[in-house]
Amino acid sequence: MKDILKLLEEDSRYTPAQIAAMTGKNEEYVRETVKRCEEEHIINGYTALVDWDRTSEEAVTAFIEVKITPQRDDGYDRIARRIYQYDEVESLYLMSGSFDFSVIVSGKSLREVSRFVAEKLAPIEGVTGTATHFIMKRYKDKHRAFIVEPEQEERTLFV
Amino acid sequence: MMDYEKILSKNVRSLQPSGIRKFFDILDTMKDAISLGIGEPDFVTPWHIREAGIYSLEQGFTKYTSNAGLIRLRREVSLYLNRRFDLKYRPESQIFITVGGSEAIDLCIRTMLDPGDEVIIPVPSFVCYGPLVTMADGVPVYVETKAENEFRLTPEELRAVITPRTKLLVLPYPNNPTGGIMERADLEALAEVLRDTDITVLSDEIYAELTYGQKHVSPANLPELYDRTLVVNGFSKSYAMTGWRMGYVCGPEAVIRQMLKIHQYGIMSAPTTSQYAAVEALRSGDGDIEMMRDSYDKRRRLMLKGLRDMGLSCFEPRGAFYMFPQIGGFGLTSEEFCTEFLREERVAIIPGSAFGPGGEGYARICYASSVENIETALSRLGGFLDRLRAGR
Numbered sequence: 179m180k181d182i183l184k185l186l187e188e189d190s191r192y193t194p195a196q197i198a199a200m201t202g203k204n205e206e207y208v209r210e211t212v213k214r215c216e217e218e219h220i221i222n223g224y225t226a227l228v229d230w231d232r233t234s235e236e237a238v239t240a241f242i243e244v245k246i247t248p249q250r251d252d253g254y255d256r257i258a259r260r261i262y263q264y265d266e267v268e269s270l271y272l273m274s275g276s277f278d279f280s281v282i283v284s285g286k287s288l289r290e291v292s293r294f295v296a297e298k299l300a301p302i303e304g305v306t307g308t309a310t311h312f313i314m315k316r317y318k319d320k321h322r323a324f325i326v327e328p329e330q331e332e333r334t335l336f337v
Numbered sequence: 338m339m340d341y342e343k344i345l346s347k348n349v350r351s352l353q354p355s356g357i358r359k360f361f362d363i364l365d366t367m368k369d370a371i372s373l374g375i376g377e378p379d380f381v382t383p384w385h386i387r388e389a390g391i392y393s394l395e396q397g398f399t400k401y402t403s404n405a406g407l408i409r410l411r412r413e414v415s416l417y418l419n420r421r422f423d424l425k426y427r428p429e430s431q432i433f434i435t436v437g438g439s440e441a442i443d444l445c446i447r448t449m450l451d452p453g454d455e456v457i458i459p460v461p462s463f464v465c466y467g468p469l470v471t472m473a474d475g476v477p478v479y480v481e482t483k484a485e486n487e488f489r490l491t492p493e494e495l496r497a498v499i500t501p502r503t504k505l506l507v508l509p510y511p512n513n514p515t516g517g518i519m520e521r522a523d524l525e526a527l528a529e530v531l532r533d534t535d536i537t538v539l540s541d542e543i544y545a546e547l548t549y550g551q552k553h554v555s556p557a558n559l560p561e562l563y564d565r566t567l568v569v570n571g572f573s574k575s576y577a578m579t580g581w582r583m584g585y586v587c588g589p590e591a592v593i594r595q596m597l598k599i600h601q602y603g604i605m606s607a608p609t610t611s612q613y614a615a616v617e618a619l620r621s622g623d624g625d626i627e628m629m630r631d632s633y634d635k636r637r638r639l640m641l642k643g644l645r646d647m648g649l650s651c652f653e654p655r656g657a658f659y660m661f662p663q664i665g666g667f668g669l670t671s672e673e674f675c676t677e678f679l680r681e682e683r684v685a686i687i688p689g690s691a692f693g694p695g696g697e698g699y700a701r702i703c704y705a706s707s708v709e710n711i712e713t714a715l716s717r718l719g720g721f722l723d724r725l726r727a728g729r
Contacts (some may be wrong), residue, residue, distance in 0.1 A: 337645065
């Protein structure tokens with residue numbers, strides 16, 4: 179299973195036939211494993227890594243530190259749920275250290291994201307403070323560099 | 338006018354630039370072809386290794402090193418060979434650092450040969466051995482290894498070509514281009530043949546880290562061969578460091594001491610920046626090796642299945658990163674096959690005939706390329722074969 183997951187993490191477009199060939203398993207086994215992983219939420223979806231900066235679309239992403247007061251019984255989870263249900267929220271992590279949640283929020287403009295923080299996120303009961311950091315440039319995401327490095331000069335040689 | 342034909346060395350003029358010049362001429366004009374031709378890792382050197390090279394420059398380490406290379410690099414080589422291959426060499430006297438494995442091979446040959454001495458070279462294999470032997474006034478003696486023997490050199494084949502003039506036996510395993518390996522029992526059988534001779538083994542182990550399913554065994558692992566073996570290895574294939582030109586040679590002190598003289602006069606010392614990077618590679622690069630090998634292995638399986646699915650007979654390579662399928666039987670020489678495939682489908686693979694006698698009827702395909710390139714190349718090869726089979 180680990181081999182299959184690693185390959186899908188590398189490129190989720192690999193077909194079951196390709197994965198089967200690369201791992202030495204049969205195709206049926208690969209299909210079943212992937213299906214089971216999806217059912218058990220080991221695999222939670224497939225997506226593309228888009229660099230919106232290379233399009234004409236306006237896009238803004240912010241990383242927001244959120245401090246909260248944990249609630250009786252539910253601890254952090256109830257507040258987390260109240261945050262991550264918003265479509266604007268790309269990612270949400272519970273952190274160790276000087277703040278509690280790390281929230282990644284994306285929107286069309288600075289104003290849109292700011293409004294989300296001011297009007298939706300900050301007023302949630304239990305949230306005691308936020309610090310918003312706008313992302314200026316994305317160099318690397320999910321092990322992929324977003325910067326295109328120059329190609330080495332063409333070579334003809336025989337090795 | 339100078340008549341250069343008259344004044345140039347006969348030895349140099351006798352060398353073939355490449356057995357398949359025409360093929361390379363076409364490849365030269367075709368810059369957009371998918372190239373599965375060049376035999377090198379498709380990874381960039383891991384960052385921590387590059388960073389160590391950069392840091393050495395920042396510190397101003399830009400002078401020569403000692404002729405044999407940085408002692409701390411030789412110590413790391415010694416530790417590495419012991420850790421990974423159970424090989425024991427003293428860093429002070431049995432190891433020195435060369436400009437790639439290629440220089441090391443050249444030095445071994447030049448150190449051992451007197452004019453007229455014979456060097457046994459199993460083929461198909463990498464192209465450098467024969468020409469280097471010729472340049473050292475030696476005589477290359479080629480032995481064709483066979484697919485049915487998984488391209489191993491058998492004791493019978495070896496025995497048949499040994500003469501009183503035989504000085505060196507080249508063992509190019511894991512093999513480029515076949516992907517064949519030699520296991521301990523195979524080496525023991527050769528050791529038996531060599532026992533009563535004075536033949537030295539030149540073991541080119543540049544692909545030693547790239548074996549699939551079994552660990553590489555060096556002839557120097559056999560006590561009966563240790564004293565007569567020169568081990569050549571390097572950083573190019575195992576750490577994706579081809580451009581750094583870092584190799585090394587290990588062997589009996591008496592040989593290494595003589596060999597170092599040629600290196601001293603011809604090279605001085607291997608590049609200093611590269612040596613500092615190499616120290617870092619050996620200190621903390623084992624994980625990189627595993628990662629890359631694992632990645633090649635996946636692509637190896639993918640390509641092998643692809644080739645076999647289209648009906649090509651192909652030995653399952655057990656080392657290096659090449660497939661060597663049989664492409665004979667279409668009425669084309671391997672050079673014609675690869676040339677037409679390149680022209681029609683814009684994919685570069687290397688005719689087996691480039692790797693010496695015994696390579697005809699095969700082609701070498703490097704699978705150190707992206708899965709996308711491999712899939713595209715396979716699909717074009719499938720189409721090409723269909724047309725050949727249909728008589729076009």
